[in-house]
Amino acid sequence: xxxxxxxxxxxxxxxxxxxxxxxxxxxxxxxxxxxxxxxxxxxxxxxxxxxxxxxxxxxxxxxxxxxxxxxxxxxxxxxxxxxxxxxxxxxxxxxxxxxxxxxxxxxxxxxxxxxxxxxxxxxxxxxxxxxxxxxxxxxxxxxxxxxxxxxxxxxxxxxxxxxxxxxxxxxxxxxxxxxxxxxxxxxxxxxxxxxxxxxxxxxxxxxxxxxxxxxxxxxxxxxxxxxxxxxxxxxxxxxxxxxxxxxxxxxxxxxxxxxxxxxxxxxxxxxxxxxxxxxxxxxxxxxxxxxxxxxxxxxxxxxxxxxxxxxxxxxxxxxxxxxxxxxxxxxxxxxxxxxxxxxxxxxxxxxxxxxxxxxxxxxxxxxxxxxxxxxxxxxxxxxxxxxxxxxxxxxxxxxxxxxxxxxxxxxxxxxxxxxxxxxxxxxxxxxxxxxxxxxxxxxxxxxxxxxxxxxxxxxxxxxxxxxxxxxxxxxxxxxxxxxxxxxxxxxxxxxxxxxxxxxxxxxxxxxxxxxxxxxxxxxxxxxxxxxxxxxxxxxxxxxxxxxxxxxxxxxxxxxxxxxxxxxxxxxxxxxxxxxxxxxxxxxxxxxxxxxxxxxxxxxxxxxxxxxxxxxxxxxxxxxxxxxxxxxxxxxxxxxxxxxxxxxxxxxxxxxxxxxxxxxxxxxxxxxxxxxxxxxxxxxxxxxxxxxxxxxxxxxxxxxxxxxxxxxxxxxxxxxxxxxxxxxxxxxxxxxxxxxxxxxxxxxxxxxxxxxxxxxxxxxxxxxxxxxxxxxxxxxxxxxxxxxx
Numbered sequence: 001x002x003x004x005x006x007x008x009x010x011x012x013x014x015x016x017x018x019x020x021x022x023x024x025x026x027x028x029x030x031x032x033x034x035x036x037x038x039x040x041x042x043x044x045x046x047x048x049x050x051x052x053x054x055x056x057x058x059x060x061x062x063x064x065x066x067x068x069x070x071x072x073x074x075x076x077x078x079x080x081x082x083x084x085x086x087x088x089x090x091x092x093x094x095x096x097x098x099x100x101x102x103x104x105x106x107x108x109x110x111x112x113x114x115x116x117x118x119x120x121x122x123x124x125x126x127x128x129x130x131x132x133x134x135x136x137x138x139x140x141x142x143x144x145x146x147x148x149x150x151x152x153x154x155x156x157x158x159x160x161x162x163x164x165x166x167x168x169x170x171x172x173x174x175x176x177x178x179x180x181x182x183x184x185x186x187x188x189x190x191x192x193x194x195x196x197x198x199x200x201x202x203x204x205x206x207x208x209x210x211x212x213x214x215x216x217x218x219x220x221x222x223x224x225x226x227x228x229x230x231x232x233x234x235x236x237x238x239x240x241x242x243x244x245x246x247x248x249x250x251x252x253x254x255x256x257x258x259x260x261x262x263x264x265x266x267x268x269x270x271x272x273x274x275x276x277x278x279x280x281x282x283x284x285x286x287x288x289x290x291x292x293x294x295x296x297x298x299x300x301x302x303x304x305x306x307x308x309x310x311x312x313x314x315x316x317x318x319x320x321x322x323x324x325x326x327x328x329x330x331x332x333x334x335x336x337x338x339x340x341x342x343x344x345x346x347x348x349x350x351x352x353x354x355x356x357x358x359x360x361x362x363x364x365x366x367x368x369x370x371x372x373x374x375x376x377x378x379x380x381x382x383x384x385x386x387x388x389x390x391x392x393x394x395x396x397x398x399x400x401x402x403x404x405x406x407x408x409x410x411x412x413x414x415x416x417x418x419x420x421x422x423x424x425x426x427x428x429x430x431x432x433x434x435x436x437x438x439x440x441x442x443x444x445x446x447x448x449x450x451x452x453x454x455x456x457x458x459x460x461x462x463x464x465x466x467x468x469x470x471x472x473x474x475x476x477x478x479x480x481x482x483x484x485x486x487x488x489x490x491x492x493x494x495x496x497x498x499x500x501x502x503x504x505x506x507x508x509x510x511x512x513x514x515x516x517x518x519x520x521x522x523x524x525x526x527x528x529x530x531x532x533x534x535x536x537x538x539x540x541x542x543x544x545x546x547x548x549x550x551x552x553x554x555x556x557x558x559x560x561x562x563x564x565x566x567x568x569x570x571x572x573x574x575x576x577x578x579x580x581x582x583x584x585x586x587x588x589x590x591x592x593x594x595x596x597x598x599x600x601x602x603x604x605x606x607x608x609x610x611x612x613x614x615x616x617x618x619x620x621x622x623x624x625x626x627x628x629x630x631x632x633x634x635x636x637x638x639x640x641x642x643x644x645x646x647x648x649x650x651x652x653x654x655x656x657x658x659x660x661x662x663x664x665x666x667x668x669x670x671x672x673x674x675x676x677x678x679x680x681x682x683x684x685x686x687x688x689x690x691x692x693x694x695x696x697x698x699x700x701x702x703x704x705x706x707x708x709x710x711x712x713x714x715x716x717x718x719x720x721x722x723x724x725x726x727x728x729x730x731x732x733x734x735x736x737x738x739x740x741x742x743x744x745x746x747x748x749x750x751x752x753x754x755x756x757x758x759x760x761x762x763x764x765x766x767x768x769x770x771x772x773x774x775x776x777x778x779x780x781x782x783x784x785x786x787x788x
Contacts, residue, residue, distance in 0.1 A: 001315065007769035009334075009335050009338050009339065010335065012338070013331055013334055013335055016334075016383060016386075016387055017327070017330075017331055017387065019388060019714075020387050020390060020391075022418040023383070023384065023387050024261055024384070024388070025388060026379070026620050027274070027379075027384045030278070030722050030784075031274055031277055031278070033279050033281070033721055034035060034280075034281025034282060034285075034520040035277050035281060035768065037195075037281040037282070037284050037285055038277060038280040038284075040284040041280055041281075041283055041284050041289060042284075042289045042290070042291055042294060043191055043234060043289060043291075044187075044288065044289025044290060044291055044365075045190045045191070045230040045234075045291055045292055046081070047072040047177070047179065047226050048179050048181055048361070048617065048764075049291065049360075049361040049362040049365070050360065050362050050614065050678065051360065051361070051614060051618075052359060052360045052614075052617045052618050052620075053359065053360075053361075054359045055359075055617040055618075055620065055621050055638070056607075056617075057149070057186075057303040057607045057613055057614075057617040057620075058614075058617055058618060058661065059618075060485050060606040060607070060608070060609065061245040061608065061609050061613055061614070063752070064609060065180050065568065065569070065609065066483055067564055068483065068485075068561045068564075068569075068571050068609065069568075072176060072177045072179075072225075072226050072227075072611070073111075073174060073175065073176050073177070073225055073226075073522040073584045073611070074101070074107075074174070074175055074176075074177060074193075074197065074201065074223070074224070074225030074226075074227055074228065074612075075154065075172055075173070075174050075223070075224050075225055075471060075479075076097060076101055076173045076197065076221065076222070076223050076466070077170050077171070077172050077173075077174070077221070077222040077223075077470070077472065077474075077475070078090065078094055078097060078170060078172075078173075078204075078219040078220070078221060078222075078373060079165065079169055079170035079219060079220045079222065079474065080095060080169055080170065080219055080612070081493060082219065083167075083169075084167075084168040084169060085164070085168055085170065085171055086147040086148075086150070086151055086168070087142075087147070088142035088143075088147075089218075090171075091136075091140075091142050091147070091150075092142065092217055092729075093204060093218065094116065094171050094173075094219075095116050095219075096112070096203075097173060097200055097204075098112075098114040098115075098116045098117065098173050099116075099174055100196075100200050100203075100724055101114075101173050101200070102117075102175070102577075103198075104193060104196045104197070105175050105183055105188075105189075105193070105196075106178050106179060106181050106182075106188040106189075106193055107176075107178075108175065108176045108177065108178050109166055109175075109177045110177040110559075110706065111174075111175050112173070112174070113172075113173070113174045113175070114163065114171070114172070114173040114174075114311055115135055115136045115150070115154075115159075115163060115164070115171055116133055116136050116190045119287050119557075119559055120134065120135050120136075120157075120159060120163060121133060121134055121135060121153070121157070121221065122135055122153045122156040122157035122159075123156070123157075123528070123531070123555055123560050124156045124531065125531045125532055126455075130438075132264065133153075134153075134554070135150060135154055135157060135159065136150055136153075136154040137149070137153075140533075143714065145174055145410065145487070147218065151168075152614050153484060158519075158524065158527065159478065161475055161476030161517065162475070162476060162519075163473065164476050165474040165475055166474065166475065166476060167474065169474060170219075170475070172471075172475060172477075176192065177225075177226075177227060180467075190226070190227045190230040190231065191230065191234050193227040193231070194227050194228055194230060194232070194234070195231065197223050197227070197228060197231070198223075198231070200221065200223075200716075201221040201223060202564070204218040204219055204220075204221050204354055205218065205220065205221055206592060208374040222432060222466075222467035222470050222471055223366075223464075223467055224468045224471060226466050226611070228464060229455050229457070229464065230292050230626055232458060232462065232464050233292040233295075233457055233458070233465070233746065233748075234292050236458070236745045236746040236749075237292065237295050239536075239744050239745040239746060239749070240295050240746065240749055241739050241745070241750065243743075243744055244298075244302075245300070245739055246737075246740050247737035247738060247740060247741075248269075248273075248302075248737075249445055249636070249738045250733075250736060250737050250740070251269070251306060251733055251734070252265060252269050252678070253678045254729075254732070254733040254736065254737075255268055255306075255310070255733060256614075258310075258315055258729045258733070260315065260398065260402060260405065261392070261398060263392050263393075263549040264313050264316075264317070264389070264392060264631075265645075267313070267385060267389060267392070268306070268309040268310065268312075268313050268385070268551040269306075269309075270388075271305070271309055271380045271384055271385040271388070272302055272305035272306045272309050272380075273302070273305075273307040273382065274380045274384070274426055274451050275301055275302070275373060275376050275377045275380045275381065276298045276301055276305070278373075278376040278379075278380065278541040279296060279297075279298060279301050279372050279373035280375060281367065282372050282376070283369060283372070286368070286372070288365055288368065288369065290369075291365060291366070292363055294362075294365070294366045294369060294679070296748075296749065296752055297366060297369050297370050297373070298373070299738075300370060301370065301373030301374065301377070302372070303734050303738075303756070303760075304345075304348060304693070305377045305381055306375060306730065306733070306734060307693050307694075307730050307734070308341055308377060308381045308382065309346065309381045310699050310726045310729070310733075311337060311341065311384055311693075311723065311726050311727075311730075312333055312334075312337055312341070312381060312382070312385050312389070313385075313720060313726075314552060314723065314725065314726035315332070315333035315336055315337055315492055315723075315726075316329045316330050316332070316333040316386070316392075317329070318333075318403060318721075318722040319333055319647060320394045320398075320399060320402070321399060321403060321406070325394075326389065326390060326391065326392045326393055326394050327390045329388035329389070330386045330387070330390035330392070330395070331386070331390065333386055333389070333457055334382075336700075336704075337382070337697070337700075338382055339644065340644060340696045340697060340700040341378075341381075341382050341696075341697070342378055342382060343640050343641075343643070344620065344692055344696045344697070345374055345375070345377055345693075346378075346640060346697075347375040347636060347637050347640050347692045348374045348692065348693070349375050349423050350633070350636040350640075351372045351633045351636070351637075351688050351692075352367050352370040352374060353368075354629050354632045354633050354636070355367040355629060356368075357451075357625050357628065357629055357632070358621055358622060358625045358629070359621070360618065360621060362678055363678050366678075366679075366699075369736060371649060384725055397756075399497055406675050406721060406725075409721075409725065410721075413717055413720040413721050413724070413725075414717065416720055416768060416769075417714075417716050417717035418713070418775040419716075419768075419769055419772050419773055419774075419776070420712050420713050420716045420772040420775060421713060421776060422776055422777065424776075425772070425773035425774075425776035425777055426773075426777075428769050428773035429770070429773050429774065429777065430771060431434070432657070432660055432766075432769075432770045432773070433654075435660055435663075435664060436659070436660045436663055436664075438664075438667065439660065439663025439664040439665075439666065439667045440663050441667075442666075442667035442670050442671065443663050443664070443665075443666030443667040443669075444666075445670045446666045446669055446670045446675075446676055447581045447582070447670075447675050447676070448579035448580055448581055448619045448620075448622050448623040448626075448675060448677065449579075449580075449615060449618070449619040449622075449675045449676075449677055450579055450580055450615075450675055450677065451581060451582075451673045451674070451675045452579060452580065452673065453465075453469070453472075453577070453578035453580060454468045454469065454578070455468070455684060456674075456675070456747065456748070457746060457748035458746065458747055458748075459745070459746075459747045459750075460747075461558060462747075470518070472577055472578070476517040477516065477517060477530020477575040480575065480576045480577070480578060480579045480611060480612050481570065481573055481574065481610035481612055482573075482574040482575070482576060482584075482587060482588075482607075482608055482610055482612035482613050482616070483571045483573050483574070483608065483610045483613060484505075484509075484571065484572045484574065484591055484605050484606065484607060484609075485569055485570075485571050485605070485606045485609065485611030486498075486502050486505070486570045486571070486572060486603055486604070486605055486606075487568065487569050487603070487604045487605075487606060488568060488569075488570075488602055488603050488604070489568060489602060490566045490567065490568050491566065491567050492550040492562055492567050492568060492570065492603075493525075493549075493567035493570060494544075494553065494567070495523055495547055495549075496542060496543070496544050496546070496549060496551050497600055497602075498600065498602065498603055499521070499522045499525060499542050499549065500522070500542055500600075501599060501600035501603050502521065502522040502570060502572065502603065502708050503520065503522035503523060503526070503542060504598070505572060505594055505598075505599070505605065506518045506519075506520040506522060506572050506600075508590065509572070509574050509587065509590055509591070511644070512587055512588060512590045513583075513584055514576055514577050514578070514580075514582075514583035514586055514587065515574055515575070515576055515577070515587060516571065516575045516576060517575045517768045518573045518574050518575070518751065519562070519572075519573040519575075520561050520562065520570070520573070521553065521562040521570045522570075522770070523541060524553075524556055524560075524562065524757060525540055525542060525549070525553050525556075526542055526552075527540060527784040528551075528552045528553070528555065528556075529541065529542070529543050529548065529551075529552045532548075532551060532552070535697060539583055544656060553567075561570060561573070571609065572605075573610075574587060574612075576612055577609070579612055579615050581619060581675055583620065584612060584615055584616050587612070588607065588608075588616050590730070591605060591607060591608075592607075608785040617677065618677070619677070622676060622677060622678070623676075626676060630662070633688055634655065634658075634659070634688075637654075637655060637658070637692055638651055638655055641654050641655065641696070644696070644721060644752050645699065645700075645703065648705065649775075649779065650699055652772065652774060652778065653695070653699055653771050653774045653775050653778065654692070654695035654696060654699055656770065657691065657695060657696075657763075657766030657767060657770035657771055657774070658688060658692060658695060658763075658766065660766060660770065661691050661759070661762050661763050661766050662684075662688060664758075664762060665684060665758070665759060665762075666684075668754075668758055670754065672751060672754060672755075674751050679748065679753075680752075691759075691766060691767070694727045694731075694764060694767035694768075695766075695767050695771055696706065696767075697723050698719060698723050698724060698727060698767050698768065698771055699771065699775075700723075701718075701719045701722060701723040702715055702716055702719045702772075702775065704772050705719060706779075712772075712775060712779060714775060716772045716775070720768065722730045722770050723777070727764055728764060728768065731760045731764030732761075732762075732764075734760045735756075735757045735760040735761050738752075738753045738756040738757050738760070739753060739757045740753070741753025741756075743756060
């Protein structure tokens with residue numbers, strides 16, 4: 001530390017330690033105020049927040065979503081286990097469920113489709129021309145004749161596989177959701193929508209069979225859609241809170257066992273919790289809520305806070321063992337750790353802020369929330385904690401107990417200190433290089449986006465994923481839809497060349513693995529043309545005659561979502577079996593390939609609409625940003641290390657282990673089949689942040705001892721005794737705490753528990769093994785100061 005920095009640190013120490021009561025009172029008032037503000041924090045989920053608005057796919061999506069339907073849909077399927085749907089009980093349940101879905105707040109009623117909605121119709125060719133009507137007629141009665149008539153109408157329509165299961169064992173109700181609740185003018189409450197959907201399910205699948213809606217066997221209810229995902233994750237947040245409490249209790253116990261003092265433990269944990277309270281309290285002040293996908297962000301802040309608090313407590317304890325009073329020990333720890341701790345936290349905050357380069361509101365809110373949390377740790381753990389520690393009283397029994405603990409661990413530090421000697425360092429660096437190459441090889445296979453069918457945030461046997469599998473198996477469509485907008489001239493739908501090209505495009509996409517079905521105006525026109533010719537399959541072709549083409553498309557309404565009013569845009573709807581990254585990549589690549597190599601002049605295929613289009617855009621945005629983000633994060637760390645240590649070799653000692661751990665983290669994500677996506681990015685950033693903290697603290701202590709004239713091996717032995725022990729036990733404490741997450745109801749939390757456990761431990765090993773090994777080679781001196 002330079003003389004100027006020491007002087008400024010001394011002035012700040014005089015200020016806060018000279019006014020300890022005022023400092024504590026100020027923090028207490030702020031905590032109470034922000035604690036009250038925290039009660040105003042609301043769940044803030046929104047589909048539009050997940051849109052990468054600057055991506056090229058989003059311009060057509062936003063332009064046409066009001067005209068052709070948005071991506072935010074819900075599907076409610078009623079199915080029977082035996083027989084078929086043509087029973088009075090089933091149709092009674094379907095009608096009731098249709099009404100219930102129709103009147104859920106936030107449902108865009110114009111987009112609701114069910115056998116009982118008037119926009120679901122059939123057409124047929126009769127002697128007098130074209131006839132048609134509602135599939136379920138207005139005078140429908142659930143008699144044998146009425147049900148037979150509905151079956152007949154269904155077979156004349158193209159809704160088998162779309163609204164009715166291919167084997168007639170189920171029926172669908174679909175609707176889009178608005179982002180704004182039309183009744184209140186506020187943002188739609190997705191949690192309330194999810195609860196309303198669960199009330200529909202409970203009517204036919206009650207916990208108490210006496211509350212069943214109708215007599216006889218009730219249909220099974222299956223519900224999927226973004227609102228249901230949000231609701232299920234929110235419901236799983238109860239387990240997140242439980243596991244956070246378990247982690248807190250386990251962390252507190254282990255910190256107590258390490259520090260050996262109840263007072264130090266209470267101070268350490270209280271300041272770390274205060275950082276979380278401040279973070280959550282500041283979010284409403286800044287105009288933000290808590291997205292269900294960001295529910296792990298407070299723990300990330302708590303983990304970083306505990307890491308820094310342990311270093312401050314360890315430094316104060318080390319000063320106490322030299323004979324200093326509690327006040328002098330706290331002041332000494334503050335003076336020693338303020339600058340390196342501040343730089344480490346600034347690097348953490350920058351790591352999260354750089355995620356802002358991904359222009360998705362959900363990611364940006366997550367980055368801001370995490371950065372705010374890290375920033376307040378500078379106040380709670382680097383300013384308030386040493387002030388609280390200055391009131392601690394360390395009697396002779398505590399000093400002797402702490403000395404015994406250190407003596408007990410001395411053999412471990414003696415052996416670890418040998419890693420800085422050239423021979424041992426060479427072995428460690430060879431192992432580190434091998435691990436880096438392995439991480440580079442395996443981590444190169446990491447995929448962007450979801451790698452499993454269903455919702456990867458939930459377990460495979462969760463109700464949502466089971467529902468999704470049943471709907472995909474029984475119907476030709478699901479909630480996963482990609483729409484490609486075929487743009488052409490006005491009245492393009494009666495131009496044979498244009499329609500033929502759209503039909504060929506749909507055929508090619510239909511044969512892409514992972515595509516369940518494709519619906520296009522051209523395909524529907526072929527069917528209608530056959531209908532005009534007694535249903536002959538020979539006539540299931542696009543008519544070349546312009547007047548016959550008019551006849552084939554005239555009866556297709558714009559409400560079908562297959563054409564606009566002037567026939568200048570005709571979306572092609574591609575229903576996929578799932579939204580796995582490989583499925584989306586194949587379909588998008590097929591669209592781009594056709595567009596580049598086969599599209600007819602005058603027809604422009606623009607990506608992309610519906611939810612798969614949004615996912616494709618999001619995946620591409622994350623993929624395009626991941627390497628620049630990683631480069632910017634490491635560049636910021638490099639610059640901050642150069643500012644702090646003013647040594648290129650010191651920077652290498654800190655950054656190279658961090659790079660190895662980052663590569664291994666990507667390799668682990670590949671092994672666990674965890675895709676890099678919106679809600680995993682902050683965890684990767686946390687891994688970088690924790691590694692920086694460990695490295696800066698250890699090297700700062702090592703540099704100070706070597707500047708005092710100690711040989712590298714001796715200096716590292718002393719560093720391990722003071723700082724290294726804090727790093728080692730902090731990593732073990734946090735790793736044991738998050739390891740309990742493996743049993744969470746949310747698969748996302750379970751996966752992140754494995755990831756965080758790995759990161760805490762491997763970053764610790766990198767800091768206490770690779771860092772001194774690098775120093776052993778880069779600083780080949782027996783004594784003297786670290787110099788460049």
